[in-house]
Amino acid sequence: xxxxxxxxxxxxxxxxxxxxxxxxxxxxxxxxxxxxxxxxxxxxxxxxxxxxxxxxxxxxxxxxxxxxxxxxxxxxxxxxxxxxxxxxxxxxxxxxxxxxxxxxxxxxxxxxxxxxxxxxxxxxxxxxxxxxxxxxxxxxxxxxxxxxxxxxxxxxxxxxxxxxxxxxxxxxxxxxxxxxxxxxxxxxxxxxxxxxxxxxxxxxxxxxxxxxxxxxxxxxxxxxxxxxxxxxxxxxxxxxxxxxxxxxxxxxxxxxxxxxxxxxxxxxxxxxxxxxxxxxxxxxxxxxxxxxxxxxxxxxxxxxxxxxxxxxxxxxxxxxxxxxxxxxxxxxxxxxxxxxxxxx
Ligand SMILES: Cc1cc2nc3c(=O)[nH]c(=O)nc-3n(C[C@H](O)[C@H](O)[C@H](O)COP(=O)(O)OP(=O)(O)OC[C@H]3O[C@@H](n4cnc5c(N)ncnc54)[C@H](O)[C@@H]3O)c2cc1C
Ligand code: SF4
Ligand code: SF4
Ligand code: SF4
Numbered sequence: 403x404x405x406x407x408x409x410x411x412x413x414x415x416x417x418x419x420x421x422x423x424x425x426x427x428x429x430x431x432x433x434x435x436x437x438x439x440x441x442x443x444x445x446x447x448x449x450x451x452x453x454x455x456x457x458x459x460x461x462x463x464x465x466x467x468x469x470x471x472x473x474x475x476x477x478x479x480x481x482x483x484x485x486x487x488x489x490x491x492x493x494x495x496x497x498x499x500x501x502x503x504x505x506x507x508x509x510x511x512x513x514x515x516x517x518x519x520x521x522x523x524x525x526x527x528x529x530x531x532x533x534x535x536x537x538x539x540x541x542x543x544x545x546x547x548x549x550x551x552x553x554x555x556x557x558x559x560x561x562x563x564x565x566x567x568x569x570x571x572x573x574x575x576x577x578x579x580x581x582x583x584x585x586x587x588x589x590x591x592x593x594x595x596x597x598x599x600x601x602x603x604x605x606x607x608x609x610x611x612x613x614x615x616x617x618x619x620x621x622x623x624x625x626x627x628x629x630x631x632x633x634x635x636x637x638x639x640x641x642x643x644x645x646x647x648x649x650x651x652x653x654x655x656x657x658x659x660x661x662x663x664x665x666x667x668x669x670x671x672x673x674x675x676x677x678x679x680x681x682x683x684x685x686x687x688x689x690x691x692x693x694x695x696x697x698x699x700x701x702x703x704x705x706x707x708x709x710x711x712x713x714x715x716x717x718x719x720x721x722x723x724x725x726x727x728x729x730x731x732x733x734x735x736x737x738x739x740x741x742x743x744x745x746x
Contacts, residue, residue: 404590406464407453408436408445416444420469422577422664425532425553426585427463432592436463438553443613443663445553462592466555468580469667476733477741479674482694484742485703485714486685495633497547498682499690501712502604505678506571507538508706515601518571519557520544528617528628532557534565549634551611551662555581562599571602576670579605583675602702605673607681607691609636609726616660624650637682671727678703683726684719691718 408427415421421444428436428445435450452458464470486499491507493500509515522531522544530548534557535541554574561567572582582603585596620626620642635641640657642650673679677699678692685691692714694700706712720742721735728738 404459404461405453405457406461407451408447408463409451409454410464411445411467411470412447415467415469416442419443419663420667421445422469422668423551423553423662424468424574424578424581425556426466426468426558426578426581428553428556429558430462430466430585430593430596432460432462434559438556460592461590465588465590465593466581466585466596468577468584469664471580471584475669475674476731476737477674478672478727478738479679480695481742482696482700484694484718484720485692485716486689486718487692487712487714488689489712491711493542493545495546497545497633497635498680498685499688499712500545501690501692501706502573502606502680503541503545504711505604505702505706506541506573508709508711509571509602509702510536510538510541512705512709514569514702514705515571516569517561517565517567518573519554519561520573521548521552521554523548526629528631529614534561534570546633547606547635549612549636549640550616551613554578558596562596568599569601570599571604572600573604573606574673575606575608575611576673576675577608577664577668579603579673579676579679580670602678602698603676605676605679607672607679607683607723607726608668609671609730610654610661610665610668612657612660613662616657619657619660620650626650669731671730672723681723684722686717691723 433450436445438445452460487501489500489504493503506518517536522533530550530552532552532554561570585593617628632645633643640652677696681691724738724742725735728735
């Protein structure tokens with residue numbers, strides 16, 4: 403009998419400040435026993451847990467959590483191929499080459515998925531919004547990267563349990579793609595509905611994510627109001643893009659106070675557990691790097707190419723990815739470069 407429960411998450415993840423805030427435990431809990439509030443960096447329980455109240459086996463939250471595993475690999479996950487890519491259809495607010503959006507749009511138009519979990523943003527408050535979209539138009543509206551944190555996988559319940567969708571894609575940072583991999587590999591009964599419904603996992607490169615304090619700090623220290631911001635980027639520094647076409651560049655250490663605590667435990671830069679991984683470092687301007695990791699990922703990428711949604715070419719600067727990826731793992735650039743090129 404699997405009697406792991408949120409109490410084990412509390413001991414191993416919440417109390418050790420390892421929680422990355424992915425929201426997987428909240429999204430899969432059958433009794434809605436877990437929730438986020440403003441006060442803590444991790445979920446809380448209302449004590450309606452099946453295990454702790456009624457001794458009924460469950461353990462869904464525990465087996466979905468990406469922070470239960472030790473992540474210390476020197477490698478960069480499975481790699482079939484690496485491309486530089488750009489969307490051939492207009493994606494107005496694309497972060498890099500608009501490729502994540504175009505791969506999803508192609509999948510929608512070919513009826514290979516019936517929904518996608520993405521991260522929208524309230525353009526007035528700049529607060530991120532985990533959301534579930536069902537059309538290629540809606541996915542285009544959700545383009546761009548959100549550098550302020552929100553627990554995206556809590557949207558799993560809405561998509562799969564409430565709306566009964568059975569072929570969805572999930573976009574997320576590396577920690578989110580690890581939660582998705584754990585759900586897909588799990589044999590826990592409660593997780594089987596999620597396992598069978600997630601058809602595609604799209605991962606983003608990631609060095610860190612920020613708490614809402616970032617928005618407060620921009621307002622109080624720099625006089626920038628959220629509605630004046632058009633977007634963010636991280637390129638060795640934090641870039642705040644403003645609607646008046648100017649930008650503010652801040653050293654990352656200044657934004658460091660707003661970095662989520664769980665990110666300190668993270669060693670995955672390239673979303674090693676995804677079907678396809680996407681980033682900007684290593685690509686030329688206006689393009690996205692795409693790492694193909696699985697046959698499923700390759701199928702979706704080739705579909706997007708053959709339907710005229712994206713173009714693919716070689717010439718990615720692997721050393722640039724190795725530099726940041728190696729730093730996050732605490733290994734040398736040379737070792738990281740070898741690990742990346744050996745697999746590609
Ligand atoms: C927090 C964060 C940190 C990043 N750090 C780096 C980095 O250091 N180096 C690097 O090369 N690339 C980084 N990236 C990835 C990069 O910003 C782009 O997302 C990537 O290059 C894909 O660009 P695109 O134009 O193809 O994506 P787009 O077509 O713009 O689509 C992006 C998709 O991602 C979804 N999304 C946006 N933010 C989030 C989020 N927080 N969680 C889940 N889904 C989200 C959007 O809803 C959209 O569907 C980071 C992304 C994030 C979110
Ligand atoms: S009911 Fe299941 S998923 Fe919810 S807290 Fe308890 S063990 Fe975790
Ligand atoms: S890492 Fe994700 S699954 Fe684990 S406790 Fe935190 S929010 Fe829940
Ligand atoms: S740095 Fe790691 S823990 Fe933090 S958001 Fe990125 S992938 Fe998740």
